[in-house]
Amino acid sequence: MNTYGEKYSGSNVTSKMERLSAMQDSLTPWERDFVASIGDGYKKFGSLTAGQFGALQKINDRYNAENIQKREDWRSNFTPEMRARMIIMAHYYEANPPYFHDLAEQVLSDPEYIPTEKAYRAMCENKYAQKVIETTNSAPQYPVGSMVMVRNSRNIGNGTVYQLRGQPVVVIDHPGPVTNSANGARPVRILPVGHTEPLLTEERWLKKLPKKLS
DSSP states (O other), X not given: OOOSOOEEOSHHHHHHHHHHHXXXXXXXXXXXXXXXXXXXXXXXXXXXXXHHHHHHHHHHHHTXXXXXXXXXXXXXXXXXXXXXXXXXXXXXHHSSOSTTXXXXXXXXXXXXXXXXXXXXXXXXXXXXXXXXXXXXXXXXXXXXXXXXXXXXXXXXXXXXXXXXXXXXXXXXXXXXXXXOOSTTOOEEEEEETTOSSOEEEEGGXXXXXXXXXX
């Protein structure tokens, strides 16, 4: 009785491994390592497990003519607007590990990098991404130089800004990037009235100055 599952061997295996070995430059680092690893195992044991063969088949299909053309079309149609959205999300995920951490690093370190369509859509089209991108691209709620008030909210936290609840402040600048998916999470640098050191907060913790104080 075979307790190890179905084994795969013969030309159906070797043809795929030879084809992928011949196109090393097109494979990802992981794919190259995988093909090399199962190649060594195949030489030693003369067969692949069902899982190994399934992974080999999947990689092989990824590089058929139709899928290669799809990737070329994706790369040629990758627009500056798509890159801008990708950079916005790379900053967001860099500040919120571990999700998309490696992809974010790749995006921020290589200005020419184009991810796969699957990776781009996963990183830039999820519900959090939509909020972050919308916040980033919207006009600031409080222009630089305007006087506003820190909200009297316990949700602000326990930092210095919390101690300023209900007090007037001046908007110094909007430094970015947006690293929170909450509504109104645009970073704002403020200068409390009577202080000399600016502080960093978010638009959602500010409100317009009451008319009686303006």
